[in-house]
Amino acid sequence: MFVEIDSDSGFCFGVVTAIRKAEAELDSSGALYCLGDIVHNSDEVNRLAERGLKVITHEDLHRLHDVKVLLRAHGEPPSTYATAVANNIEIIDATCPVVLKLQQRIKQCYDATDGDRPQIVIYGKNGHAEVNGLVGQTNGEAIVIEHIDELDKVDFSRPIALYSQTTKSVEGFRDIIAEIRRRLMPGVKFESYDTICRSVANRVGKLQKFAQSHDVIIFVAGKKSSNGRVLFGHCLDVNPHTYLISNPSEFCPEWVENADSVGICGATSTPRWLMEQVKTAIENSTAASS
Ligand code: SF4
DSSP, rough: EEEETTTTTTTOOOHHHHHHHHHHHHHHOOEEEEOOOOSSSSHHHHHHHHHEEEOOOHHHHHHSSSSSEEEEOOOHHHHHHHHHHHTTTTEEEOHHHHHHHHHHHHHHHHHHHSSSSSSEESSSSOOHHHHHHHHHHGTOEEEEHHHHHGGSSSTTOOOOOEOOOOSSSSSHHHHHHHHHHHHHHHOOOEEHHHHHOOOHTTTTHHHHHHHHHEEEEEEEOOTTHHHHHHHHHHHHOOOSSSEEEEEGOOOOGGGGGGGEEEEEEETOOOOHHHHHHHHHHHHHHHHHOO
């Protein structure tokens, strides 16, 4: 059986940079706090925890003083930076530059106007760390739309500025735009900004090609990864023999019993070493059954 790991799967550059920054600090001091999981993958989080990275919550941040805290690629709202200043916390800022630029654009839109400010609408996942960071740029006023049927939250008689969380799907964003245009009152201003990260969006076509080129696909992603669920869905659309696992212990040998070729792919939060472990598990299972 031929087993192949998708060369385009795995960490995006934002996650790679955040992990490098964490490892550099751990190399020199052996300990570092990280606000939230550095990546939505518990195996990678556990690997870094063994090296001294301690995940903390926002409540913990309020209690800590005089320490170093890493901010992950998702970014943070202004209130986090204010807490750090108040508590003499040194920030190691690993906010991805793509997210940072989006935060700045939303802040500029929010600050540029007051009386006639458009409704700032964010197509994204409610409560997701990146979205919290974006909403924070608007003093909590931005309207978050997760699905098209939530558009009732928007007033179509008032101007709208639409942005997207970086990891949402391009098709979903287009659907939201079309529905807003359909419901908008005549003469009302509507501007949309496609702020979807191409490091993710450009993967879909290549990933589907890869998924079609194998009998069975094993998709590796952490249970908390929303990007993982989206990319897994794209693989499943083109290959019904696609299975989602978070690590090798969840792999079922029966899935590949009759396959000549198996492809392994993952999300932007899936470490390469984990996909290698899955490859070994598949190869071991076929060796044991032959
Ligand atoms: S998905 Fe894109 S925006 Fe998000 S962390 Fe990765 S590179 Fe940055």
